[in-house]
Amino acid sequence: MKQVFKRPESMTDKSFHFCPGCHHGIVHRLVAEALDHFELREKTVGVASVGCSVFLYDYFAIDVIEAPHGRAAAVATGTKRVLKDHIVFTYQGDGDLAAIGTAEVIHAANRGDNITVIFVNNGIYGMTGGQMAPTTLLGQRSTTSPYGRDCNRDGYPIKMTEMLAALEGPSLVSRVAVNTPGNVKKARKVIRQAFQMQIEGKGFSFVEVLSTCPTNWGMTPQAANDRIAEEMIPYFPLGTLKQKDIVDVL
Amino acid sequence: MSTPKKVFTKGNEAIAMAAINAGCHYYFGYPITPQNEIPEYMAMHLPAVGGEFLQAESEIASINMLIGAAATGVRAMTSSSGPGISLMQEGFSYFAGNELPAVVINMSRQGPGLGGINATQGDYFQSVKGGGHGDYKLIVLAPHTGQELYDLTIKAFELAEKYRILTLVLGDAILGQIKEPIVPWIPEYTGGDPDRDWVITGAKGREPRRITSLFLADGEMEKHNWHLQEKYDRIERDDVMVEEVDVEDAELVVVAFGTVARIVKSAIAQVREAGMKVGLVRPITLFPFPRQALLTLGGRTKKFLVAEMNTGQMVEDVRLSLPGDCQVDFYGRPGGSVPTPEDLVAVISENYSKIKTGK
Numbered sequence: 032m033k034q035v036f037k038r039p040e041s042m043t044d045k046s047f048h049f050c051p052g053c054h055h056g057i058v059h060r061l062v063a064e065a066l067d068h069f070e071l072r073e074k075t076v077g078v079a080s081v082g083c084s085v086f087l088y089d090y091f092a093i094d095v096i097e098a099p100h101g102r103a104a105a106v107a108t109g110t111k112r113v114l115k116d117h118i119v120f121t122y123q124g125d126g127d128l129a130a131i132g133t134a135e136v137i138h139a140a141n142r143g144d145n146i147t148v149i150f151v152n153n154g155i156y157g158m159t160g161g162q163m164a165p166t167t168l169l170g171q172r173s174t175t176s177p178y179g180r181d182c183n184r185d186g187y188p189i190k191m192t193e194m195l196a197a198l199e200g201p202s203l204v205s206r207v208a209v210n211t212p213g214n215v216k217k218a219r220k221v222i223r224q225a226f227q228m229q230i231e232g233k234g235f236s237f238v239e240v241l242s243t244c245p246t247n248w249g250m251t252p253q254a255a256n257d258r259i260a261e262e263m264i265p266y267f268p269l270g271t272l273k274q275k276d277i278v279d280v281l
Numbered sequence: 282m283s284t285p286k287k288v289f290t291k292g293n294e295a296i297a298m299a300a301i302n303a304g305c306h307y308y309f310g311y312p313i314t315p316q317n318e319i320p321e322y323m324a325m326h327l328p329a330v331g332g333e334f335l336q337a338e339s340e341i342a343s344i345n346m347l348i349g350a351a352a353t354g355v356r357a358m359t360s361s362s363g364p365g366i367s368l369m370q371e372g373f374s375y376f377a378g379n380e381l382p383a384v385v386i387n388m389s390r391q392g393p394g395l396g397g398i399n400a401t402q403g404d405y406f407q408s409v410k411g412g413g414h415g416d417y418k419l420i421v422l423a424p425h426t427g428q429e430l431y432d433l434t435i436k437a438f439e440l441a442e443k444y445r446i447l448t449l450v451l452g453d454a455i456l457g458q459i460k461e462p463i464v465p466w467i468p469e470y471t472g473g474d475p476d477r478d479w480v481i482t483g484a485k486g487r488e489p490r491r492i493t494s495l496f497l498a499d500g501e502m503e504k505h506n507w508h509l510q511e512k513y514d515r516i517e518r519d520d521v522m523v524e525e526v527d528v529e530d531a532e533l534v535v536v537a538f539g540t541v542a543r544i545v546k547s548a549i550a551q552v553r554e555a556g557m558k559v560g561l562v563r564p565i566t567l568f569p570f571p572r573q574a575l576l577t578l579g580g581r582t583k584k585f586l587v588a589e590m591n592t593g594q595m596v597e598d599v600r601l602s603l604p605g606d607c608q609v610d611f612y613g614r615p616g617g618s619v620p621t622p623e624d625l626v627a628v629i630s631e632n633y634s635k636i637k638t639g640k
Binding site: 094099105106108 | 307338345346347348484489491495
């Protein structure tokens, strides 16, 4: 019998600890598939961030450095400056990248550091129990915005993809989602493109992936998945805002 | 080999020169006075040896870039001064937890706050007692001359690698800015032990590795803490450095480090000529602190004077180290005031006369 689907070689066989309906598992797999696609497993260094994504090293069969909260892009910059022939990526949530680590990611992007950043935006602090994130939508309730996010008090949800696309340094800046099979396929392609940019030395590549957090949103997996299309995508539109030319090997 | 050649150079440049000669080819830093000659020298000279100089967006970024580079097993460095070192404390804690080797230079300046740009020793506590979160130590080296800045920078890389620890060279604005002759030399370094089982190089033909300081399983964090403590104990046992001057017959021993120790040496030369039996203990390693040397000395000399450019920091460690029957006085000049040899001659003479008059 022909095997048509299997675990990527870049992943371990450890079961995910993620909550039911969480999109981290899908995003992990898409990253691993991209590493497999370009046969990068043995020359890749992952940089894990603080949050639910910190356990990256349990699930990827690659060398991993765990960064302090928000500092993944700076750690990756240091590693890539030494291991220039290796592939270095960070995997960060929205609290990590868009709040405490804003300076680090903007300057890595602006320098065009030849790394790939996977930004999982679920609009909430997951690991710490559902506090308001910089990407929490207006009116959204969280444990620290119990009456809903108020733009007069908390400002507006931050659009990292749009911000980074304004810089000269990045090679690819894109926002994707994994809430439908069609969107998963598109996300797979964009994540591969992001790694291809790095392989070809084009500089900083950035993929924002809209993601669910059913537990902290207080929703069933199905309702959380639906919310991506109904509430998140209208505010965080999908699409590639910046892309340098690459040969399409996909 | 030809005769060693002297060069006339600023302290900051001596450090940068030593680092490159020690095989440090990766430097990340952010401008701050009074240490700017270090990044400037690195920016000028690292490209020639195939190295990387990167000016970071902040000291927070610098120390984290250093984490990323150190994890690959190369020699790497950053430098800063007080306010920037404060920002790096988070990273220092991660270096300790991750057990990564690297070198940080603190050319300290006055504080607290923005302070000023003159020399101080107000960062002693921050350097040796932690500053970041958690139960950890750095190795802290305290040079007092241009040559020693050079030598101890090389030593810092060796100690960092020996123990997988962050090593801090604690200088000050005077040491960084003063220009004096040094003899540069090149230590043996072949790129680090190839058998290291922790370096991040990509999991080619081996099991994947991880650099982490997260230990959630029951008891694992305590185990890791005891492992670190065992390492700090070994450092205290094997790598204390201390200079003792004229202590054999001393009735009064001055304890000072760095710039102050240098000034004390001038003062002691003067009071010795006047017939006063005064010696100096100069801790070169602030951690590990030369506790044993002081304990031994305190068995025969009972009067000590600690001199620092702060309001009294190392004096606490001196008191903890000496036998209980020793008397320890303190002379401090905080806020960037540097004592002259005459200031110290006066305070030493006063303390010495108290011994003679039995006070």
